[in-house]
Amino acid sequence: MKTGFNFAYLDEATKRMIRRKILKAVCIPGYQCPFGGREMPLAYGWGTGGMQVTASIIGKQDILKVIDQGADDTTNAVSIKNFFKRVCNIMTTDRTTEASLIQTRHRIPETTLNKDQIIVYQVPQPEPLRKLEPKEKETRKLHAYKEYALMHVKLYEEISQFGSVIKTWAYPVETNNRYITDPTPIPKFDNPKMNNMEALQLFGAGREKRIYAIPPYTKVKSLDFDDHPFEIQTWDECCSICGSTKSYLDEIIINNEGKKNFICSDTDFCKSNLEKNK
Amino acid sequence: MNIKKIMHVENLTHFYGNQIGCKGINFDLYKGEILGIVGESGSGKSTLLKCLSGEISPSAGKINISLDQGGVKDFLSLPEQEKRQLMRSMWGIVHQNPRDGLNLRISAGGNIAERLLNVSEKNYSFLRNTGKYWMEKTEMDSDRIDEFPLSFSGGMQQRLQISKILSSNPQIVFMDEPTGGLDVSVQAKILDTIKSIVRDINVTMIIVTHDLAVVRFLTDKLLVMKDGIVVETGLTDRVLDDPQHSYTQLLTSSILQV
Numbered sequence: 414m415k416t417g418f419n420f421a422y423l424d425e426a427t428k429r430m431i432r433r434k435i436l437k438a439v440c441i442p443g444y445q446c447p448f449g450g451r452e453m454p455l456a457y458g459w460g461t462g463g464m465q466v467t468a469s470i471i472g473k474q475d476i477l478k479v480i481d482q483g484a485d486d487t488t489n490a491v492s493i494k495n496f497f498k499r500v501c502n503i504m505t506t507d508r509t510t511e512a513s514l515i516q517t518r519h520r521i522p523e524t525t526l527n528k529d530q531i532i533v534y535q536v537p538q539p540e541p542l543r544k545l546e547p548k549e550k551e552t553r554k555l556h557a558y559k560e561y562a563l564m565h566v567k568l569y570e571e572i573s574q575f576g577s578v579i580k581t582w583a584y585p586v587e588t589n590n591r592y593i594t595d596p597t598p599i600p601k602f603d604n605p606k607m608n609n610m611e612a613l614q615l616f617g618a619g620r621e622k623r624i625y626a627i628p629p630y631t632k633v634k635s636l637d638f639d640d641h642p643f644e645i646q647t648w649d650e651c652c653s654i655c656g657s658t659k660s661y662l663d664e665i666i667i668n669n670e671g672k673k674n675f676i677c678s679d680t681d682f683c684k685s686n687l688e689k690n691k
Numbered sequence: 692m693n694i695k696k697i698m699h700v701e702n703l704t705h706f707y708g709n710q711i712g713c714k715g716i717n718f719d720l721y722k723g724e725i726l727g728i729v730g731e732s733g734s735g736k737s738t739l740l741k742c743l744s745g746e747i748s749p750s751a752g753k754i755n756i757s758l759d760q761g762g763v764k765d766f767l768s769l770p771e772q773e774k775r776q777l778m779r780s781m782w783g784i785v786h787q788n789p790r791d792g793l794n795l796r797i798s799a800g801g802n803i804a805e806r807l808l809n810v811s812e813k814n815y816s817f818l819r820n821t822g823k824y825w826m827e828k829t830e831m832d833s834d835r836i837d838e839f840p841l842s843f844s845g846g847m848q849q850r851l852q853i854s855k856i857l858s859s860n861p862q863i864v865f866m867d868e869p870t871g872g873l874d875v876s877v878q879a880k881i882l883d884t885i886k887s888i889v890r891d892i893n894v895t896m897i898i899v900t901h902d903l904a905v906v907r908f909l910t911d912k913l914l915v916m917k918d919g920i921v922v923e924t925g926l927t928d929r930v931l932d933d934p935q936h937s938y939t940q941l942l943t944s945s946i947l948q949v
Contacts, residue, residue, distance in 0.1 A: 558772045
């Protein structure tokens, strides 16, 4: 198929530059590498960072899966998938197990990823300290000197006000005992999956022009206090489609009386689970 | 008795362009000592404090510091990281305006916790209890630990700032006009608080002020500054009761006798 674009949209020089930054990011787990972010044919905030990372590492043999909030069939996921189908002429899939490259927004698939896979996160705000310290010059120093008291102060404040840490998404983690990293707006339910993950984790922030990475088998620890350990979300309900009690559930209002239903946020997991149980 | 020298300042000089900030300052600071620096506005006392606390790097001179761990070090050639680490735990500055020293977006307890977390205590109840302990120690109501600094009065904000700094058990505390901008009765109460605490925990302090009442009440030794140089130095009561330099004489005689 003739597309009129270079393979994977970006020109080769740009892809080389981004790959170089990815290598640097992998060498310094959790460190945010600035890169010369390019304009992508969609607006900032829709995954331009993740797409640039994907575009620079994707090959003709790759099978791409794109998810948005766990689902394969939402607007953002479908558009990005179609985009790469068009500019790379590659195979795409909904199946986590078949994919060699997964671009994600806001979730990590329930199925455990393996060492042959790469997961690319779309990052809205790469700097976990940004809301606590607005100056970039200062946050860089805080990272460089490992002065992370502010982050724990935030957790302290939540415990003192609400009795427990109420942050349920983008819950800050410490990567490889060094850098505090924003795991992107994934639910804290997914944080433990990042620890010692077999797959390579890459993070691209388009507007902020930063790339960071967590290499395979790297220690990722969610921040907590000794006497207030980190906990993930739990539900009393199970998925109303597949009956799973182990997955992350979305709450859905299904009528005007406010009747609620819970279903798996990971659509592929839900489907396979349903097939398995049939 | 052998009292440990913790700071040795030699020929400390700072110029702002051609303007003298402070010039040829020499003094030694011993453990547990409270040193007062007095002088009129523009006499260089704030410049001196900024040089000592690492906020600006002086044009010339030497500052040797002796830490609890690590022996004697040349303060001015310490890497930025170590200076910041010092300021965040072993040293502390109490600013004239408490809003400079407090984080207004976090609660009183959070402010104290931030200081303690710098020396990495990751235990919530420890932070909580230490916060309450220091609030009570500085005569605040520990039930207000979850309130924000802006809901406190000026005097209470200053007390909070002092408890924040003292909570990490610092080696040296720098105070820049700690009671400036407060009314007289609140000033007196805060000075009382400071005095009872410093005797209690044996902290070393350098206080910059233009208020002779403050130095008489709190300090052991005194540097009198004028036009960037030290004109007189000695034990506080000696300097105040028997001033030698004409400027010190002027200063002591300018106290309003009501």
